Every structure is written in structure tokens, then in C-alpha cells.
Amino acid sequence: MRSALDLDDYNLEETLQIVSGFGSDCYGYLVTPNVDHVISYCGQAEFRALYEQATFVLLDSRFLALMVRFFKGQVLRVCPGSDLTAGIFDSIIKSDDVVIMVGGSSEQTRVLRHRFGLRALHHIDPPMNFVRDPVAIEACVREVESLSPFRFCFLAVGSPQQEIVAQALKRRGLARGLALCVGASINFITGNERRAPRWMRRIGIEWLYRLLQNPKRLAYRYLVRGPRIFFLLWRIELRAKRLVAPRDSA
Numbered sequence: 001m002r003s004a005l006d007l008d009d010y011n012l013e014e015t016l017q018i019v020s021g022f023g024s025d026c027y028g029y030l031v032t033p034n035v036d037h038v039i040s041y042c043g044q045a046e047f048r049a050l051y052e053q054a055t056f057v058l059l060d061s062r063f064l065a066l067m068v069r070f071f072k073g074q075v076l077r078v079c080p081g082s083d084l085t086a087g088i089f090d091s092i093i094k095s096d097d098v099v100i101m102v103g104g105s106s107e108q109t110r111v112l113r114h115r116f117g118l119r120a121l122h123h124i125d126p127p128m129n130f131v132r133d134p135v136a137i138e139a140c141v142r143e144v145e146s147l148s149p150f151r152f153c154f155l156a157v158g159s160p161q162q163e164i165v166a167q168a169l170k171r172r173g174l175a176r177g178l179a180l181c182v183g184a185s186i187n188f189i190t191g192n193e194r195r196a197p198r199w200m201r202r203i204g205i206e207w208l209y210r211l212l213q214n215p216k217r218l219a220y221r222y223l224v225r226g227p228r229i230f231f232l233l234w235r236i237e238l239r240a241k242r243l244v245a246p247r248d249s250a
Contacts, residue, residue, distance in 0.1 A: 011077045050166075102124045
């Protein structure tokens with residue numbers, strides 16, 4: 001069966017402009033599909049539903065963009081989630097903005113508070129594999145809602161856990177602010193993991209650097225599951241759209 005994934009066609013700079021003006025008077029959530037997510041999107045109806053309700057869907061993978069350009073002749077803008085997260089902390093969040101981090105550690109929260117002078121950064125630490133426990137999901141969602149309205153809520157608990165929480169917040173309709181499904185992005189900002197050199201990121205082989213850094217954890221994802229994307233490229237249509245005009249654009 002052929003699938004279609006709608007992508008918001010913005011690069012990093014444009015996305016930073018858009019999210020900076022999102023505000024705290026409504027709720028939305030942002031996802032950044034990589035190769036692994038696209039594979040899940042093609043094969044799992046439940047995962048597709050999580051993406052279809054997202055406010056923003058930004059392509060995370062330069063590797064996937066290169067493959068689409070090579071095989072299909074289609075040019076897609078890329079907004080890496082790790083770069084977006086770093087940009088938000090560096091240039092958008094103000095010291096008194098209410099910011100929530102779901103996942104990560106207390107030490108990472110301390111580092112972020114100190115480095116960026118954040119006086120209203122809150123940390124929520126759900127239990128391992130909490131997505132399998134409806135009670136634990138409910139507790140996490142309620143805690144986020146108790147801190148609303150917020151400027152940003154960074155969901156750093158891996159996929160699909162973070163998307164499930166983001167969708168639950170939308171369904172309940174109580175939270176206000178922008179939630180971002182950011183995966184391991186906080187690890188890079190706080191130094192818990194090293195990012196690939198810039199030249200590797202630019203040519204789309206950041207995945208190789210991560211594999212070499214942690215082969216035991218990532219070998220299956222990149223070497224067994226990942227190659228499925230070459231088959232799925234012909235079964236999925238990536239549709240780029242631009243619904244929001246970034247400020248200062250023509």
C-alpha cells in the first residue's frame with residue numbers, strides 16, 4: 001500500500017522564526033521524522049496517527065533528503081531536530097520562560113539551568129518504558145498540564161513515547177504551548193553524547209558516526225532495520241508544504 005507523508009518545507013532558520021512566534025495561548029506539537037520514523041510511518045497505522053495530528057512535521061534526515069533527491073529528483077528542505085533544539089535554547093528561550101523537559105536527568109536539567117540562565121525550567125522524569133503503562137502516561141501528561149501554559153515542552157523520551165505524550169496532550173486540550181519531540185537532542189546540548197563532525201552531518205552520514213560511537217545499541221537500527229528505506233522510498237510520497245510564511249520572507 002502506498003503512503004504519503006506531509007512535510008513542512010522549512011529549513012532550520014525558517015523553523016526557528018516560526019516556533020519563536022508560536023506563543024502560549026494554544027497547544028501544538030512538533031515532530032522531526034528521520035529514516036527510522038519514516039519506516040514506522042509506512043508500517044504502523046498507530047504511528048501514522050501520531051504524525052497526522054502533529055502541528056509541524058520537519059524532515060530531520062539529510063541522508064533521506066539526499067536519497068530522495070538522487071532517486072526521485074525531489075528537493076526537500078531539512079531541519080535537523082538536534083540543531084533546532086540547540087537553536088531554541090541559544091536564541092529564543094528567555095530566562096523567565098516556562099520550559100519543561102520530559103526525560104533526561106536531573107544533572108542535565110542543572111546544566112541547562114546554569115548554561116542558559118533558565119529560572120523556570122521544570123524536569124519530569126517518567127519511569128522506564130512508561131508508554132506501556134496507561135497510568136504512567138496519564139501521570140506524565142497531568143504533570144505537564146499542571147505546568148501549563150509553557151513556552152516549550154521538550155519531550156526527550158524517544159519515539160514513539162514522546163509522540164504518544166504529545167498527542168495525548170492535544171487530545172485532552174488542557175495544555176498551552178509548543179511541545180517538541182526531540183529524542184536525543186538534549187544529550188548533545190549537555191555533552192552526554194557527542195555530535196558528528198559538521199562535515200559528516202553535511203553529507204548525510206551522521207548516522208555512521210553515531211553507529212561507531214555506540215554499535216551495540218544502534219547496530220540493529222542502522223544496519224538491519226534502516227536499509228528498508230530503499231524499498232519504502234518507492235511506496236511513500238513525501239509531500240512538501242509551506243503553510244506558514246516565516247517573518248522577513250518575501
